[in-house]
Amino acid sequence: MISVQNLMKAFPQKGGDVFYAVDDVSFSAGDGEIVCLLGVNGAGKTTTMRVLSTIFKPTSGTATVQGWDIKTHPQEVRNNLGFLTGDTGLYNRLRVHEFIRYFGRLYSMQDDAITRSMNDMAELLDMKDFMDKKIEFLSTGMKQKVSIVRSIIHDPPVMIFDEPTAGLDILTARNIISFIRSCKERGKCVLFSTHIMREAERLADRIVMIHKGKVLAEGTLEALREETSQVDLDDIFVYYVNQYAGSAAEGAKVEAHEF
Numbered sequence: 008m009i010s011v012q013n014l015m016k017a018f019p020q021k022g023g024d025v026f027y028a029v030d031d032v033s034f035s036a037g038d039g040e041i042v043c044l045l046g047v048n049g050a051g052k053t054t055t056m057r058v059l060s061t062i063f064k065p066t067s068g069t070a071t072v073q074g075w076d077i078k079t080h081p082q083e084v085r086n087n088l089g090f091l092t093g094d095t096g097l098y099n100r101l102r103v104h105e106f107i108r109y110f111g112r113l114y115s116m117q118d119d120a121i122t123r124s125m126n127d128m129a130e131l132l133d134m135k136d137f138m139d140k141k142i143e144f145l146s147t148g149m150k151q152k153v154s155i156v157r158s159i160i161h162d163p164p165v166m167i168f169d170e171p172t173a174g175l176d177i178l179t180a181r182n183i184i185s186f187i188r189s190c191k192e193r194g195k196c197v198l199f200s201t202h203i204m205r206e207a208e209r210l211a212d213r214i215v216m217i218h219k220g221k222v223l224a225e226g227t228l229e230a231l232r233e234e235t236s237q238v239d240l241d242d243i244f245v246y247y248v249n250q251y252a253g254s255a256a257e258g259a260k261v262e263a264h265e266f
Contacts, residue, residue: 008037008038008073009059009072011033011034012033012036012069012070013033013056013068014032014033014069015029015068016058017066027220032220032222033068034222036196036197038197039196040213041188041191041199041213042198042212042216043198043207043210043244044199044200044215045200045204045211045215045216045217045240046200046216046218047218050202050218050219051217051219051256052169052170055217056092056169056200057092059088059167059198060090060167061077062125063242064078067121072084072087072088072180075087077147081122086114086161086165087156087163088163088165088167089159090169091167091168097142099141099143100141102140102142103137103153104125104138104183106142107125107160108122108125108211113162116161124160128156128160131186132155132182132239134153147174147175147179152190153170154188164196165195165197165198166190167199168197169199170202171183173188184206204239204244208228208240211227213226213227213244214227216231216244221251223247223248223250224249231243235247
């Protein structure tokens with residue numbers, strides 16, 4: 008599972024200012040559960056996921072993946088998760104099966120285990136027709152499928168998907184959605200991010216709404232509906248954003264008065 012405690016990630020800005028891309032974020036995701044980080048572009052979703060995957064070091068706070076702390080045991084964290092992001096690098100000169108086998112070996116997998124896992128994933132994601140093609144000749148959807156297999160070839164218990172359907176056609180996107188559901192069915196812990204309300208409604212067991220680096224609300228869709236008296240997820244999201252804007256404005260008034 009994933010457990011995030013008071014996670015913060017700050018980036019220095021010109022003039023000595025600091026920008027908090029992730030600001031005191033806490034949430035959890037359990038085995039056999041799909042948790043969605045929902046927010047507009049720039050909300051802090053990708054930065055949160057990059058910290059969890061040990062690409063970035065947190066400024067403060069921490070998180071654990073399968074009990075391993077991201078700061079003290081980063082290699083164990085990486086061994087236990089698969090991270091799919093739009094920035095996943097693909098080697099265009101390699102054929103698909105060569106590329107996947109290369110990454111399987113990086114995870115110290117035996118060749119027969121790589122072959123079994125690769126064949127299973129090719130069947131699940133409908134990839135058999137292009138396993139022998141060079142990556143440079145693949146479509147965007149095909150490349151996304153290769154990225155998925157590259158991220159999970161070692162069959163990790165925790166899966167992190169950052170905007171997994173971005174830029175994909177409707178058929179490929181549906182295929183990716185089905186794959187995410189299959190991860191849950193196999194008992195994996197799944198964390199995915201999106202700004203598409205419909206995806207969150209269809210997939211998430213729990214939704215973590217994030218805005219300007221902060222968690223606005225967390226819960227099941229039913230619980231969020233009950234709390235806000237709204238039905239549509241986009242209306243629920245706007246409700247919490249407006250609450251946050253009102254609180255921020257009130258806080259600014261208090262600070263100005265105290266000054």
